[in-house]
Amino acid sequence: MLAHSTTSPARSATGAVGKRRRASLVAVAAGSALVTLAACSGPGSRSGSSADATPTAVNTAVANTPTTLTLFSAAGLEAYEQDLADAFQRKYPKIKVKLRVESDNNFNTVLPRVLASDSAPDIVQPYDLRGGVKDGLLTNLDAYDKAYGWSDKVPASALAPGRVSNGVVGSGPLYQAGGSAGPLTGVFYNKKLAAKVGMKTPPRSIGELEAVMAKAKKSGITPIVASNQDGLIGHLYNLLLGDYMGAQELSDLVYRKPGATLQTPAAVQATKTLHKWIKAGYFASDVNALNQEASYGKFTGGKGLFFFQGSWITQTLDKNFKGKYGVFPMPPAKKGGMYAGMTNNTLAFSIAARSKKKDAAGLFLNFLTTPEAAKIAVGNGYAALTPGADSKAEPSLSGTLTKQIQTGYAAIAADNGFDSWLQNSAPEVNTKLTQQLQLLVSGKVTPTAMVKTLQSTYADALKSN
Amino acid sequence: MELTKSPGLSRKQGASGSRSRHRRRLRARRWAGWLFALPALAFYAVFNARPVLLSIQYSFYDWDGVGASTWVGLKNYSEVFTDSEQLNSLLHAFYLILFFTVLPVLLALITASVLRQLQGRFTGALARTLLFLPQIIPGAAAGVAWMWMYSDNGVVNQLLRAIGLDGLARPWLGDFAWALTAVGFIGTWLSTGLCTMLLLAGIGKIDGSLYEAARIDGAGPLRQFWAVTLPGLRNEIGVCVTITIIAALASFDVVYLATQGGPGTQTMVPGVAVYNLAFNDNRLGAASALAVVLTLIVIAVIAPLQRLFREK
Numbered sequence: 001m002l003a004h005s006t007t008s009p010a011r012s013a014t015g016a017v018g019k020r021r022r023a024s025l026v027a028v029a030a031g032s033a034l035v036t037l038a039a040c041s042g043p044g045s046r047s048g049s050s051a052d053a054t055p056t057a058v059n060t061a062v063a064n065t066p067t068t069l070t071l072f073s074a075a076g077l078e079a080y081e082q083d084l085a086d087a088f089q090r091k092y093p094k095i096k097v098k099l100r101v102e103s104d105n106n107f108n109t110v111l112p113r114v115l116a117s118d119s120a121p122d123i124v125q126p127y128d129l130r131g132g133v134k135d136g137l138l139t140n141l142d143a144y145d146k147a148y149g150w151s152d153k154v155p156a157s158a159l160a161p162g163r164v165s166n167g168v169v170g171s172g173p174l175y176q177a178g179g180s181a182g183p184l185t186g187v188f189y190n191k192k193l194a195a196k197v198g199m200k201t202p203p204r205s206i207g208e209l210e211a212v213m214a215k216a217k218k219s220g221i222t223p224i225v226a227s228n229q230d231g232l233i234g235h236l237y238n239l240l241l242g243d244y245m246g247a248q249e250l251s252d253l254v255y256r257k258p259g260a261t262l263q264t265p266a267a268v269q270a271t272k273t274l275h276k277w278i279k280a281g282y283f284a285s286d287v288n289a290l291n292q293e294a295s296y297g298k299f300t301g302g303k304g305l306f307f308f309q310g311s312w313i314t315q316t317l318d319k320n321f322k323g324k325y326g327v328f329p330m331p332p333a334k335k336g337g338m339y340a341g342m343t344n345n346t347l348a349f350s351i352a353a354r355s356k357k358k359d360a361a362g363l364f365l366n367f368l369t370t371p372e373a374a375k376i377a378v379g380n381g382y383a384a385l386t387p388g389a390d391s392k393a394e395p396s397l398s399g400t401l402t403k404q405i406q407t408g409y410a411a412i413a414a415d416n417g418f419d420s421w422l423q424n425s426a427p428e429v430n431t432k433l434t435q436q437l438q439l440l441v442s443g444k445v446t447p448t449a450m451v452k453t454l455q456s457t458y459a460d461a462l463k464s465n
Numbered sequence: 466m467e468l469t470k471s472p473g474l475s476r477k478q479g480a481s482g483s484r485s486r487h488r489r490r491l492r493a494r495r496w497a498g499w500l501f502a503l504p505a506l507a508f509y510a511v512f513n514a515r516p517v518l519l520s521i522q523y524s525f526y527d528w529d530g531v532g533a534s535t536w537v538g539l540k541n542y543s544e545v546f547t548d549s550e551q552l553n554s555l556l557h558a559f560y561l562i563l564f565f566t567v568l569p570v571l572l573a574l575i576t577a578s579v580l581r582q583l584q585g586r587f588t589g590a591l592a593r594t595l596l597f598l599p600q601i602i603p604g605a606a607a608g609v610a611w612m613w614m615y616s617d618n619g620v621v622n623q624l625l626r627a628i629g630l631d632g633l634a635r636p637w638l639g640d641f642a643w644a645l646t647a648v649g650f651i652g653t654w655l656s657t658g659l660c661t662m663l664l665l666a667g668i669g670k671i672d673g674s675l676y677e678a679a680r681i682d683g684a685g686p687l688r689q690f691w692a693v694t695l696p697g698l699r700n701e702i703g704v705c706v707t708i709t710i711i712a713a714l715a716s717f718d719v720v721y722l723a724t725q726g727g728p729g730t731q732t733m734v735p736g737v738a739v740y741n742l743a744f745n746d747n748r749l750g751a752a753s754a755l756a757v758v759l760t761l762i763v764i765a766v767i768a769p770l771q772r773l774f775r776e777k
Contacts, residue, residue, distance in 0.1 A: 042526050042534040043519075043749070109744040112531045131747065135532035229639065229727060286617040288728045289639025294616075427746045438728035442641040464527065464748075 053353040054140040058147040060366075062359045068096040069360055071349075072114060072121035074107035079315065080346075080380040087376055088367050095360055097123075112137060120354035122361045125346070126176065128427070130256070132350070133164040133175055139351040141174040144362040150177055153369050155385070157418070161255075162348055169255035178348035178368030181377035181384035182418075183310040184409045185235060185342045186329045193221055193305045194326075194397070202328035202395050205335040206243065206273065213282050216305045223282040225304035227295035228441055231434025233274070233287070235342075236308035238421050239330040240270040242340035247419040250340075254420040256462060262422070262455040271440075271447035278441055288441050299325070310342075311405045314381035328395045329408040340417040343409070347377050347384070378402065383409030422454070426461035429454065517760075524753035530743070534750070541754035551755055554726075554733040555762065557645060558714045561734065564649030565656050565713035570705050572653075573660030574698075578690055580661070581668050593665070596658040604655065608722025611651045612638060615723075638724050638732075645732045651719050656712065660705040667701035668694060703774025707767055714763050735759045 073081045078101050085097035100121055102110055108127040114120060115137040132138045141162075145151055151159065158180035165172020187209070189199070197216045203209040213223035226233050242250050244266040252260040277283070284290075284304065299307045300321040307313075311327065329339050347368050351361045367373055374384040383405050393407040412418055423430035436453060439445040445453075499506075524541050528534035545551050576596065583589035599607065614620045615637040622634040637647040675693045684692060717736030720726065726733035726741070735755060743752035 042536060043523055043528050044530070044532055044534045112529075112747075116531050131529065131531075135529065137531065229725065231727075284617075286636030286639055289612075289616060289636035428748075431741055431745050435727065435729050442728055444641060444729060 052358075053136050053138070055143050055358055058143045058362060059359045060147050060363070062095075062363055063092045064094055065360070066094045067357055067360050068098055069123060069357055069364060070098050070100050070121040071364075072111070072124040073099050073101050074104050075101055076104045076312065076316070077125075077346075080376070080382075083376045083380065084368070084373060087372055088364055091367065091372075092363065095363070097364065115352050115354065118354070120352045122352060122355040122357050123349050123364055124352060125348075126350050129162070129176055129350070130164055130167055130169055134167065137353050138175045139353050139355070139358060141177050141351065141362075141365070144365065145174050145177065148362070148366045148369075150174075150366070150369060154178075155180055157416070158345055158348070161345055161420070162350075168257060170251075170257070176345070176348045176350045178345070178365050179370070179373050179377070179384070180345060181347040181374055181382045182343035182345050182409070183312050183381070184327065184329065184383050184405045184412070185239065185310040186308075186327050186408050187331075188299070188307040188309055188313070188325055188327045189397075190299070190302060190305055190307075191324055191326060191397075193302065197221065197305065200397065202397060203331045205331050205337070206240075206333050208335070209331050210277075213277070213306070214280070217281060222284050222304040223306060224277070225295055225299045225307045226283055226287050227290040227292045228283075228287045228438055229289055229291045231437050232292055232295070233283075233437050233441070234421070234423065234433055235310065237270070237274055237433075237437060238342050238419075239308060239340070240273050241267060241422060242342065242417070242419045243330060243333040243337075244270040244273075246338070247340040247415075247417040250419040250422065253458070254422060254425045256425065262451055262458060268448055268451050271451055275440060275447045278443075283441070288438050311381045311383070314401065314405075322401075326397060326401060327404050327408060328397065329411050338415040338417055339412045340415070340419055341408075341412045342421050343412075343418050344420065346382050347373060378406070381405065385410065385413055425458055428461040429458050432457040520753040520756055522753075523749050524757050526750045528749045529747040530749045537750065541751045542758065544751060545755050545758050550730050550733065551735075551738055553730060554735045554738045554755075555759070557732065558716065558734050558759075560645060561649050561652060561713040561716060562710055564646070565652040565716070566706055566709040568653045569656035569660045569709060570702060572657045573664050573705065574695075574702075576657070576661045577664035577668055578686075578694060580665055593662065596661045598658065599655050600658045600662075604718035605722050607651060607655060608719045611654075611719075612723050615647055639728055641728055641731055644724055644728060648720055648723055648732050651723065652713065652716065655719070656705075656709045660709065663701050663705055664698055667698045671697040699774060703770065706770060706774065710766060710770070711763055714766065715759065 071081060071085060078099065082099055085099060088097055089095065102114075111124070111127055112131065112135065115124065115132065116135070126132045126138060129138070154177070159174060159177060160170050162176030163170060163172045163174050187202075193216070197212060197219060199212050203212055216223045224236070226236065238250075245253075245264065246266070249260070249264070249266070253262060284298070290298070295307070296313065296317055298304060300318045307325075308330075317325075330341055332338055332340070349365055349368065351358055351365070355361055377384050381402075393410065395404070395407050395411055399407070423433050432454060436445060436450045440447070440450055525536060525538060526534040527537045527540075576592075580589055580592055583592065602610075616622075617634075617636045621637065625631070625634045635643065637643050640647070671693065675697070676689055679689045679693050715736055716734050717740065720732055720734050721737050721740065724732045726737045736759075739752045739756045739759070742748045742755065
């Protein structure tokens with residue numbers, strides 16, 4: 001950025017000629033600066049993509065036209081998305097689906113730029129749906145919905161998170177569509193340690209969960225494994241928020257429903273609960289210095305009883321640990337209350353506005369609504385609501401991990417308890433939440449002050465876009 | 466940038482030949498020089514000057530990096546100086562100078578003076594290699610390695626416990642009070658080797674007879690250091706100070722890998738703050754404004770130092 005050359009004798013002996021030359025250089029630089037500033041009115045003015053972002057005529061008979069679709073994927077989802085692509089190709093051999101993979105760390109960062117580029121991929125799972133719609137990067141899928149009849153096949157609750165209207169998620173035109181499947185975010189537990197503290201059934205309330213943790217602490221077992229260098233205590237925090245605020249209220253906040261606020265007694269109570277657990281020593285003392293990778297190692301190494309995470313970890317955790325851990329959904333705040341937990345529809349994708357193969361991409365989205373696609377999601381650690389599934393099953397500590405994920409997911413679905421991560425409400429909230437959680441662990445912020453800061457960050461973010 | 470010139474020749478011509486002809490020839494020669502520099506200049510313009518100018522332009526806008534932008538005047542700049550997080554990140558950068566510059570230069574002066582005695586021998590070569598090793602390891606890799614060493618069961622804490630200082634052992638990078646200092650020491654480790662090598666090369670250039678004369682005058686090692694080594698290294702120390710201060714003020718890789726600015730914002734430095742604003746918060750304008758301010762601060766700090774260390 002800076003041309004820092006070392007002091008050389010030739011440089012220090014600057015004569016009059018050198019000075020004049022430098023002056024003319026400055027003039028040239030200043031001149032070109034003015035030209036640059038004047039040439040364009042402001043950055044991003046060109047962004048309105050030339051491609052058609054709202055197609056009206058849809059061709060569903062594309063299965064026999066050879067073409068290649070590009071699916072932009074994050075490395076952590078590569079295996080799953082490759083399975084989907086393979087299954088699609090088996091069904092429609094003329095259409096190839098090629099994966100373009102970006103590392104997990106970079107995916108969110110590069111996604112908007114990739115979508116705005118001339119070599120945009122065709123299919124993508126957008127990280128920031130609202131932003132993508134605002135910048136005209138995603139295709140309005142209403143015409144495809146009508147042509148394929150998705151609204152009749154797929155539960156409305158699964159399509160709602162894919163709708164955006166005036167910067168509010170949940171209703172309006174459809175931008176992300178497919179089937180219905182997602183991760184269960186809940187309480188993973190070490191089976192051996194659970195037996196040691198005598199946990200025989202999943203706790204049915206926050207109070208019961210607390211009792212188990214207190215018992216573990218007393219017998220020298222760290223109750224909670226977590227990483228907070230990256231702010232991932234946030235999974236637990238969001239589960240508590242959903243429990244105390246209710247799934248609907250948390251969702252309203254994330255989806256920016258007018259009037260939604262975090263400044264509520266319920267949110268403060270959720271924050272106080274987390275604070276209480278921190279003070280009780282339920283986390284390891286180095287939690288602020290750990291990242292996710294290290295926390296995986298701690299959990300599989302038997303360094304703690306509970307791990308508040310999502311079922312995506314089943315794809316990453318050490319395979320040797322398989323069978324030694326299970327999962328149950330986050331218990332309700334009070335016994336007999338409503339289940340709540342974050343999820344996102346991993347079986348719904350968007351079509352880039354700049355894609356030139358929108359009709360073929362539409363066929364791929366339609367494939368996602370089939371039972372075959374749902375089966376692939378389940379095989380990759382996600383849960384899907386398949387018709388005829390035993391939705392009345394109570395979460396239990398027996399059965400396979402896949403079974404536990406399905407019953408946990410079904411229990412939340414039965415209570416209409418799916419919500420989303422608070423940090424998805426705005427990028428600024430994401431940055432701020434990590435910092436605030438670290439401060440809470442360090443004892444440098446009170447729960448009340450933390451809620452206040454997060455709410456003001458949220459309000460500022462809403463104002464600026 | 467400076468083109469080589471021969472002051473002796475032009476002075477003679479200016480005295481004898483006609484002034485206008487001389488000027489014309491000088492001008493022609495000047496343009497010929499530019500022609501040779503053109504390819505490099507083109508690269509410089511596209512990959513250095515243009516991004517800098519664009520950053521300056523962006524800093525006056527509210528822009529998410531993709532969509533439409535709005536002109537906000539100096540709002541982004543006033544935010545740099547009113548937002549406590551951004552302001553603190555600048556203060557942290559100055560605190561890091563202590564670890565990236567002051568400590569390494571002092572350590573390097575001592576090491577280089579000692580190594581001078583060992584020059585040419587096997588131990589000298591070994592010591593030089595070991596000292597320079599951190600320099601060939603990328604900062605990012607160093608950040609990860611130090612993360613392990615600073616962790617609860619890492620080498621640092623193991624050493625502390627081994628010598629009975631259990632009370633001091635802590636997860637350093639997650640510790641609210643110590644994180645920035647811990648990050649600073651990674652910088653010390655990175656810079657000391659570079660400074661030692663530079664100073665060692667500088668000592669090699671000092672005329673041996675100066676030391677001999679000092680010895681004959683009865684100067685001990687310490688007096689030799691003050692009277693001969695230190696003045697002789699003026700230039701090299703200047704280079705060390707310049708490079709490491711820039712590394713401190715514009716630090717990114719080490720901090721990003723080791724702490725990402727946490728816990729809270731205890732280790733937030735401008736480099737990481739710019740990254741967060743631009744790529745996490747999608748606020749290109751605010752990020753550019755902070756980057757511009759950082760650049761100006763670096764220039765404001767470095768420029769007077771250049772004058773100070775210039776050879777008289």
